[in-house]
Amino acid sequence: MAEWMTLIPAVVAIAVVLWRKEVIVALLLSLFSAELLLLIKGGSSVVGATAVGAVNTLEAMTTVLTDPGNARLLLFALMVGALMAYMRYSGGVAALVTSLVNRGVAKTARQSKLLAFWTGVVIFIESNLSVLTAGILSRGLFDKFKISRAELAYIIDSTSAPICILILLNGWGAYVLGLISPYALQDNPVSVLMSTIPLNFYAIFTLMLLFFTIWTGRHLAPMRRANEQLNKIDGHDEQEVAPTKARYMLVPLLTMIVGMVGFMLWTGNGDLSQGSGSKSVLYATTLSCVVAYLMLLLSKQYNHQQLVNIGFKGMSELLGLVSILLLALALGQSLKNLGTGLYISGVVAETLPLWLIPAMLFLAGALISFTTGTSWGTFAILIPIGMPLVVNLGLPPPLVLAAILGGGVFGDHCSPISDTTAVSAVAAGCDLLEHTRTQLPYALICAGLALVGYLVCGLVMIG
Structure with missing residues (x-):
């Protein structure tokens, strides 16, 4: 199976939402396509995978509850x-x-x-x-x-x-600190983490x-x-x-x-x-x-x-939003098993000029977090890619880390399959699709400005 096919479930989810305005249907079809691709990747025929894929879709939802x-x-x-x-x-x-x-x-x-x-x-x-x-x-x-x-x-x-x-005086800060601590950075990991604050555009x-x-x-x-x-x-x-x-x-x-x-x-x-x-x-x-x-x-x-x-x-x-949350969690795990995030990050990391790396890591983080709905999962994928680049190529650690964190937050902030997006809709008493549709333009503006910021900082601090 071609690696680019790992993007199909994310494309299906976005296309169905835009076409039918139905989040649950979009997530179900996306989850089914992810499970179908996992079976094909494992050597099953298309016909066989289609029959078993429906069962695996139910099992994927069941597996969510085991965590x-x-x-x-x-x-x-x-x-x-x-x-x-x-x-x-x-x-x-x-x-x-x-x-x-x-x-x-x-x-x-x-x-x-x-x-x-x-x-x-x-x-x-x-x-x-x-x-x-x-x-x-x-x-x-x-x-x-x-x-x-x-x-x-x-x-x-x-x-x-x-x-x-x-602010980072919370579980987010502790989690990121745990991810960057194993790397031989020149500065103290806490200092690096604090230095990301003004660079988290x-x-x-x-x-x-x-x-x-x-x-x-x-x-x-x-x-x-x-x-x-x-x-x-x-x-x-x-x-x-x-x-x-x-x-x-x-x-x-x-x-x-x-x-x-x-x-x-x-x-x-x-x-x-x-x-x-x-x-x-x-x-x-x-x-x-x-x-x-x-x-x-x-x-x-x-x-x-x-x-x-x-x-x-x-x-x-x-119950409707809880169902959406269940499907989103199942889809996120299926995409992880499929390797969608790793494929995106690999494409971005190949043959880039050094000054482009922070901007491209931000873009990769934004794509991964939006298509998988998880910021912490995005951090877990990209920090092991970004931190070795810092160590081996002498890149500024706060800039690279800030780009990864900002990209991860983008998806957590506006992806329709993010748990924070769903809980925000719950807390506000707003339809999830309405919330996503009205918030996304603001998020895209901020993401565009952040991308420009990382391009400029890359030129100034690296190039």
Whole structure:
């Protein structure tokens, strides 16, 4: 089988999404084509592979659940649905919106957007926690000021992975540090990692463009149309509940944030950066659900059976996105087995002038992360390619590493099969395809600027 054929599943996914506007169908067909190619690669005939490919597609989805991290992520997505339902039915969301408006904290549309922006910036411990907190806090405000959920999804998604990769005092920093530590770099690995911050152009441009759009209110055409139409898909017309007390939202939300920090310390044996993000976010969200349930039960607004029904109703609202997440995780693993990422990186790394290497590594990272939906997987593929180039050719380590990190974040930020993209859509109550379609133009602008930045830096620092 020709190596270029490893790109077929990614092409199928993108083509079907653009043609039919159906994410689940696109992912299913893409996963099937990946499993088909794996069978052909293993020596099966086309006819035989077609018959067995359907079975292997189901097995690929089943295999996702055998990974504890994936299972936690899917369970976390369901628990988020229950948590948001408890907050909504308690009247706490409506009460907090009223309180913020009355206190002048969010009395205009711009202030509401800035609140979502700064919430995402402050919570840099874990990307899913960042989007979840900012999304839950801001949904009611965005509805009040007639701002689309697509714009909320764009704001919270753009202040999650880009912030995590810039501040680095989190699991992201620990993971990258572990990947670069084995290489004989001239400087200390921690120093190299810190030096990537001003060179991580994609993350910096993403935050700058986001702040510009919030402050000026100017948008590109897809987002402008979403705001004009106020798309009603997936929860934007959610049931109005009379305001009660803001504590019914604030206490569970604070429980989740504090719990996340506590569980990160616990799972990391006292070291926050070594904590398990997938465990901590699930434990913290579950604890928050329990707190919200108990508060509502003790308030006698609802009895036990009503609260159970509310929790399952919230979960059911997210089943579509959980299904998308399941398929995305399965596709990512199949593409890894197929070698899609390795093929892209190999093509980019061949016969390049030295000054072009950072720009091409960024481009490779962007393509790999967009087609596979994983930033950490992209880091794992490209850092073992980039760091030996640094050592053997004398390239500047921070520039090469920053290019890889920025490229990886691009896909995590805007790929329709990225878990962060899906969770951002969940937290904002926005249709996943709508979120991807409206955010992608901004991401492409920032990626283009970052590519130019790496070309210039390559010429100045290497060429």
